[in-house]
Amino acid sequence: MSANSERYVIGVDYGTLSGRAVVVRVSDGEEVGGAVHEYAHRVIEEALPGSGVRLGPDWALQSPADWIDVLRHTVPKALAAAQVPAEQVVGIGTDFTACTILPVTADGHPLCERFPERPHAWPKLWKHHAAQPHADRINALAAERGEPWLPRYGGKISSEWQFAKGLQLLEEDPELYGLADRWIEAADWIIWQLAGVETRNVCTAGYKGIFQDGAYPSEEFLAALNPGFAGFAGKLGTDLAPLGGLAGRLTARAAEWTGLPEGIAVAVGNVDAHVTAAAADAVRPGQMVAIMGTSTCHVMCSDRLAEVPGMCGVVQDGIVPGLWGYEAGQSAVGDIFAWFVDNCVPASYAERAAEAGLGLHEYLTSLAAGQKVGQHGLVALDWHGGNRSVLVDHTLSGVVVGQTLATRPEDVYRALIEATAYGARTIVETFEAAGVPVEEFVVAGGLLKNRFLMQIYADVLRRPLSVIGSDQGPALGSAIHAAVAAGAYPDITAAAAAMGKRDAAVYAPDKERADAYDRLYAEYRRLHDHFADGDLLHRLRAIRNEASA
Ligand SMILES: Nc1ncnc2c1ncn2[C@@H]1O[C@H](COP(=O)(O)OP(=O)(O)O)[C@@H](O)[C@H]1O
Ligand SMILES: O=C(CO)[C@@H](O)[C@@H](O)COP(=O)(O)O
Structure with missing residues (x-):
């Protein structure tokens, strides 16, 4: 294939402190250029930007403006570094930390744009741990009622997750809770910005959103936690999009931010840990991928469903369609x-x-x-x-x-x-x-x-x-998902085999x-x-x- 008929995809990885983009060749996964952008606000842990309003212990927030800046800065720089003309790019995929989650209006505007002085209006970063008392109540009630979803999460859900953080929002700032038409993972919000359509991916909904066997926890359960919480699932989405799927097409606005052609494929959102399994070509049953950075996530596909005590979760199609996806983790490494x-x-x-x-x-x-x-x-x-x-x-x-x-x-x-x-x-x-x-x-x-x-x-x-044979695992994984969404491969497993990289047994005990x-x-x-x-x-x-x- 001649150089100017090669096709490329972009993978964008949103981490805890920075975001990065890589340009990847579709035919073999070669990473031909990349760029990193540090978030201007880094992690907001002590006081809100602008107003200086103090935050309580265990709070951790992020700024959505930083995420858009990542698109503006990294994609054009990565293309320039790769010396790849934008017309040869056929798709873009993204991954995010999970469960980094924010309250937005019905048209996707983050509430922190209108209420910058209110802590609960800002996106709560995955490592916001101030909802532990709420998680404790959810766990105690779920155990007492024998909720069928609880064993799918190793017997306990985490304070990092959507329901714990949502309950904290309701109980500490009920007015904002009411104004939040939608409660959305940053992984899906960024797709909304890129493709102009609201989608909800199977992965974050299953692991962090307690979506199991086609449903969220029942209204009755949620009302027993707090009557005002009964309709919480209405702020989420039930029409879930499969991993590797096509979320939509790049909008003119996002094309302007990134310098990419309008209309290219935008892959369904995903999580940094889960996309990395594809980047390491490790999506077969029994291959546990440990993504070791500020924290460690362990993800693994399996053909069997089991109740593993203390795992983060097991989700059907949660890493690749057709297999159970398991996740466990260490919050700080x-x-x-x-x-x-x-x-x-x-x-x-x-x-x-x-x-x-x-x-x-x-x-x-x-x-x-x-x-x-x-x-x-x-x-x-x-x-x-x-x-x-x-x-x-x-x-x-x-x-x-x-x-x-x-x-x-x-x-x-x-x-x-x-x-x-x-x-x-x-x-x-x-x-x-x-x-x-x-x-x-x-x-x-x-x-x-x-x-x-x-x-x-x-x-x-x-x-x-x-x-793994890449130091940009999540971004490469996102690029692999983009290639699938663009129709270059039939599924994630085939794309991972062609584009993923892994060296076996590099360290021996x-x-x-x-x-x-x-x-x-x-x-x-x-x-x-x-x-x-x-x-x-x-x-x-x-x-x-x-x-x-
Ligand atoms: N040489 C080192 N040995 C052990 N830990 C390190 C070393 N250099 C950096 N770190 C730690 O690695 C983490 C950053 O990992 P990285 O994968 O780059 O980030 P992230 O998890 O945000 O993607 C930081 O928490 C830092 O303390
Ligand atoms: O929770 C998950 C995955 O489920 C991660 O997004 C979270 O631990 C953040 O990972 P990093 O430490 O930023 O690599």
Whole structure:
């Protein structure tokens, strides 16, 4: 095929701090150009932009204007970097963090445009954890009534999800709740902006919107939570669009933002984690893909339906049509290392790192890598951002046990990395115990760059790690969905086989280290089970909240 008859697709990935676009060749998945745009407002955690209105603990918001800026900046830059004429682009696909969700009017305008001084008018980012009390009530009532959907979510829904955040909106700002004609995932809102039509994708509706077997939780259930909540599902959508489907065609307005031709295919919205499975060509049953960045998401297709305790969810067609899609997760992974580096390392370390020409992560890693397994005498719980799986409790918090006067920053840094690996092993073991085998563990995401960390995971998990062949997994995955929506491939599996990239067994476990880690993992599990009921950690959280109210 001559260069100017090649077809290309654009994948846009909306992350926690930035958005990126890649231009991808349809025939083989080659990424020919890309661009990143940092959100001007980053994560809004302390005060609202403009008004300065203070936010409570565990709040995390984003700005929709930042998302449009990503389209304006990254797509033209990525096209220029790729030296691909816009006329050769046949489709665009996007993925978002989930459940990043916002109240909008019937024509799609975010309420924060009209009410910028009201916290509940803004999109709540996935890691907004202030709806935990609402999630607790939903879980308690669902368990009491034996709601059939609850086991599909491992026995508990998360405070990150649509219903918990929606109930918080109703109870803390009922007037805004009334003004919100629609309550929509950012994953679907961005498609509305691109294609001019409101669609709801199967993936976010199934995992974050409790849509199971063709229905949301009943009006009766919702009314029992709060009579004003009875009609909440009316703000969602029941006509769900399949993954890889065509949501619509690029509007003139979106063509102007992006420089792309009006009328090209816009793929149905999707989630960053779930699209990455296609990017790694890992959409067959038993291939668990761990997307390791600020948080870790574990996604896996399976041909069997099982109730895995503490999983985020199992959704029919949730990753690719025709299979059950499972998701589990760890709320904070890279975020824990970032917290440590930002708050717990003395200036002398920063100086030595700078002298060595290293960042603090790399410097601490180089020091930690010289130790034997267990030499630091520590075991930690990776709960600094709460526990998504398998405990589903965001009011749990981090624990480090075994510190002495000899404990050094690199010891704690290594213990925190190990804790996240133990958390991943807990998830894998829980799936297998529930009858859903994990046959291959595939890693994607920003933490791949830390080879020492990857080796710890291989040793702790006692299994080889396969690695995605792209450092822009979600954006590549979105591009693959765009190719399907544009009709270039019959389905996601075929497109993933042609365009996705994976190297098998890149990290192999070392038997001696794996044996040593078995002992430490047993200690982690004891500590995990000891603190799992949240008795002490919940009390501490309540004291903190009272003191900072
Ligand atoms: N060398 C490193 N070792 C371990 N963690 C790192 C390293 N460099 C960055 N991080 C962490 O990786 C996370 C960013 O991951 P990335 O995949 O780029 O982001 P995102 O999850 O937002 O897509 C941050 O939380 C940061 O603390
Ligand atoms: O919750 C999900 C997927 O369901 C993720 O979007 C969320 O953890 C955010 O992921 P990142 O840490 O931004 O990669």
